[in-house]
Amino acid sequence: MKQGSIDITAQLLAYALAEPPEDVRAVMRLSLLDWAACGMAGHRDGAFDAWAATLDTDGPATRFDGRGGTMAEAALVNGTLSHALDYDDTHFAHIGHPSVAVIPAALAMAQMQGVPLNDMVDAAVVGAEASVATGLWLGRGHYQVGFHQTATAGAFGATIAAARLLCLDGDKMRHALGLCSTMASGLKSQFGTMGKPLNAGLAARTGVEATLWAQAGMTASPDGLAGALGFGETHHGARAKVPFAWRMGSVSHKFHACCHGLHAALETVRDVPLRDATRVEVHTHPRWMTVCNQAAPDTGLGAKFSYAHVLAMTAHGMDTGKISAFTDACAQNPRLVSWRGRVTVSPVDDLTEMQARVIVDGAERFHDLDTPLPFETRANRIHEKARALVGARADEIAQAIKDDDLPAFAQLLTS
Structure with a gap:
């Protein structure tokens, strides 16, 4: 095992408890609007209608297709539909799409807990940071050999986001991460097919399920990510030391509707x-x-x-x-x-x-692309993109985010 590899689980737990800087929160609010518009457009495209209809367990969580679903099914559907058009944000530090894996899990848990939208934003931030840190820890070799970081690292980020909202203690968070380590999956061989967006949905669902199961008392390896025969060792992970840092501020938003x-x-x-x-x-x-x-x-x-x-x-x-x-x-x-x-x-x-x-x-x-856009330029381009995708509804969604109104935000996703 490489030096520093055992630190990653502790670092993910540190993200779960950390307070994000306001500039990173601001970028996540932009990503939340971007995610919502991409997911609504992904549903309107219709390609996944028949698939989504097979997931018909009734529940209180909001889905882009207008059905109420369980927390896990809503995360699966929303993660898949928001990545369906491959128009969502990307973080090039590890080549992954953080929002489509993390936000659906955060939304489902936030609705279950009845918290303000700003709490969901904070959970999405720390989850996204955890996914990027995990992706860096796994390294380029993990991606290059054929694993899809959105699905693998993203599942750990979704778990951290959900665990924060459920206020799990440290031991149960470790068990949730251990459960995630035996569930996370996703292959680059799916690129160019409907299996690629499904990878994002599976990551979001894994985060919800692993967290709920840990809350219910299910146990797992306390170091299933970095321990012997853990996820890193068995999935071509470099397992390098990754400093704690806030990286979501440099996420890249798409302005072309392609990879x-x-x-x-x-x-x-x-x-x-x-x-x-x-x-x-x-x-x-x-x-x-x-x-x-x-x-x-x-x-x-x-x-x-x-x-x-x-x-x-x-x-x-x-x-x-x-x-x-x-x-x-x-x-x-x-x-x-x-x-x-x-x-x-x-x-x-x-x-x-x-x-x-x-x-x-x-x-x-x-x-x-690494040349940073000024924040206002980025915000304007994301608003223009959202309006192009969902019309005037984009302005209503942006206002709900500004107003910290989770029920209004959730309702707007399906109207």
Whole structure:
């Protein structure tokens, strides 16, 4: 076991009890609006209707599809639907989507406890921080070998968020994390299918179930995450020492309706006329090659994971910020299929996951998503995105968040 590996469980418990800084809370409130709009749009898309209808146990928790459900089923449905369009936030420290795993668990527990929305926000913050810290502790090797950090690290974050709202003591939190360690799962092989958003829902449900079961007295290995034959050891975890820090303030929000790995390249050519280009060379971090480099997608979902296709869309004046642009017909459009043959994608070790270099007919351009947006700019872009997804309802949701009104917020998710 690597030095420092035993510290991760104690660190997650420390997050559960910590008071988040106000600037990080402010970013989480933006993510809450972003999450709500993505989830409502994911439900309206309709692709998961038949699946969600199979989860029909009645209960008091709010679901995007308008059904009342149990805490666990609501977390599962809401996590899945909010990731259905792959338009939610990403944290590049570990390449995971924190909000879709953590917020559904926090919402279900907050409704059960009847707490103010601000308490839910704090729980979501510490849960997101726990998921990022776990992802860093697991390391890039865990992700690269095929595990989906949104599902794996996200489950531990969802557990911490739920445990905070249930006010579990330290021993029961350890048992909840131990239960989570034997439940967390999710594979990158699901990318480009309905299984990818399901991974987020499973993480959220795991957090709720592990916490409720621990509260009820179920026990588990007190160090199921970092101990011998624990999650880290058996899931290719690097198990490195990770300092306690607040990282959610640097979460990245999506302004293109596709895999976040494509965004730096899209921002690079945002103002570049591409249609008449004869050669477009994309240089990207090697890890994106197995995530979003589908050369010949034939579905709208697959197109969201294709450098060649999103650049073809951009070249032909299609707005990659619109969910409605990514259809099967778009993926099969003969003009786009022909044009994407001009694109080559190469891995370059000196680029980070946040960077891209694009060479258009010999002219080189570069973009780094890690360049921070001013808070007001970020807030305005998220509000614009939310309005584009759910119309005037976005303003009502934003007001409910501002008013600390959890019942109003929850009701607006289903109207």
